[in-house]
Amino acid sequence: MDTVDAIVVGSGAAGVNAAWPLVEAGLRVRMLDFGNKDRHYESLIAHKSWSELRRSDPHQHRYFVGDQLEGIPFGDVRVGAQLTPPRLFISEDCERFLPVDSSTFAVTESLAEGGLASGWGAGVFPFDDADLADAPINRQDLAPHYEAVAERIGVSGDQGDLQPFFGECSSMMPPLEIDSAGEQVFKRYQKRRDALRAAGFHLGKTRLAACSELHRGRGPHPHLDMDFWADAKRAVYRPRWTLEELKAFENFEYQDRRLVEHFNEVPGGVEVCVRNISNGQQERQRSRSLVMAAGALGSTRIVLRSLGMHDRPVPVLCNPYTYVPVLNTGMWGKPCKDRRHSLAQLTALSFSPGDRSRYTQAQLYSYRSLLLFKLIKESPLSRVDSMALLRLMQPLLGIIGIHHGDRPTPDKTLRLRAGGNGQDRLEIEYVQSKAEQAAQLADEKRVLACFRKLGCWPIKKISPGHGAAIHYAGSLPMGAESGEPGCDQDCRLNGTRSVYLADGCVFPSIPAKGLTFTIMANADRVGTGLARSLQSGALRAGVRE
């Protein structure tokens, strides 16, 4: 097989956005991907609103419950409960090919075309300098890449109270319409705005990677309330939209059914050892450079294996996450608009009064399209009474998802262990200190007190366990000392000439803001820098510009 300029491993949020500047620069890029797809449910879902489908589609049980009834949850509250049957392809085959051992950390990985971002909540939360304080890059380094990615993926939002924390976005479209429950909360916020802001609580319409207008052939968002089930009008961003655009370039090649096992640096570049899943054969592919974008855990697995670093502990991070069902009293006796989207309606940032660098991010969702039976399961009343009660209460029901920041400690580690059958396994140990737990409880208490003032009364707090946010990071951090597993500020893997990291593994710490948009911007930065190096010939000579 011929040598290409760059091999990109993975087609998720990081992979496609790292590949884009390389392809745009005219370089020959090959993307290696396992590439699972939903071949089952997508075609069953008609372009109709959720309520219309509920009233008219005799086949709705196939996608709402699943042909194997995989949508009926009988276990404890699951990680990734929003992964509905049409989204379950995202984590398919991972237990078999990406084994993980952990009793303290729940892992969701992906071997899907488009990766974990195929089920992304689409929140766009750019980091500021304070968020990047532990990284050797700052907001200014990322600013042009935030702009480039925002234009590529399509971002909607408004210039509300969150603007100072998220910054400008020149290509931003108007916000999606918020639903009746969101409107009630937002109205109450505007009445109490000064007092809440003084208490460190800032609320606004969620900035979303969703097109409210026609943009690059996608959208406008049809407000069908089907965002957890389908990608209507392709309005909400999924990495496969960028992959489709990449496939139109002659200098881009996509190879699916490939599982990258390890790499070696060779004169003139990198040799990548790949298992072809279709025929079980091993392949060796050569490239001038390699970009790892297999997800933080996936890339770390391949890197540690390639560098022979079995049993070596590296950090692991994930935003601690709590979700809180609430009763929105503002909706008491109020009519509900049917036209709505299912993503986060409102986002709040709540700052600690004593320490402005510490904050939590909370997102308010309305509960409707995930169906009543999932709530009925959680109720201690009889099913028939729960059904009647929840049906009455449904317009008032909301979910507040609270994310906290995360920093490395010696008790949050990941190791690659050699397996007895030749297949190695990730082992994750994740234990929070008492101080971290206490700080989170205090932060949650504070943010929920503010939401109470907006009429959102918590019913109970649910902690789905560590790892539940599916925002993994920090395992091969930027700025790690040479000789340590990590990378430099250009995300070049320590000890290598031409291997780059483009996903969440490079962030030394993560703020409460969701990471995905920043992963994309950083991937674009990595791809842009690598394209320059490859074009100038600097990389071929083994030196940096």
Add this chain to the structure above:
Amino acid sequence: METAELTAEPKAALDKETQALRCEALAFGHCLVGKPPSELEIQRYIAAQPILFPDAASPREERLLAYCRKHPAAVAYLDAAQGVLGPENLLRKKILAMTAILETTPQHSEHFLSRDYSRLQLLARLGWTGFRAVLRVLLGIPLLKIVGH
């Protein structure tokens, strides 16, 4: 509702287990939406069993299910009591499976979709539903003690 009504379908051709599942589907469906489920919904309930409940029921669980099959009117009471005394129970899981089947059927969608009510109407309905729920728990607990032993 009498048991005879619930088992009026052609039963000669059905084996004993399928017949029992059919009775369950009818009992649970009637409890949830106030009328017997359609043949299609019953078939979906029966097809769901080996996927969702591959393990054999314990003798106590089997006694409860048998009682529900024989006395469909008791389903809501036993379910209510079980919800308080031991929510992770086969009976409740089976009723939840039927709930999911009915919720995703257009004919029953109105039982699950919310409606706009005035503040007063909503308060009255919530009050009545809450009262009924508590009553079912209170009546269901002694019944569960009797049937479960």
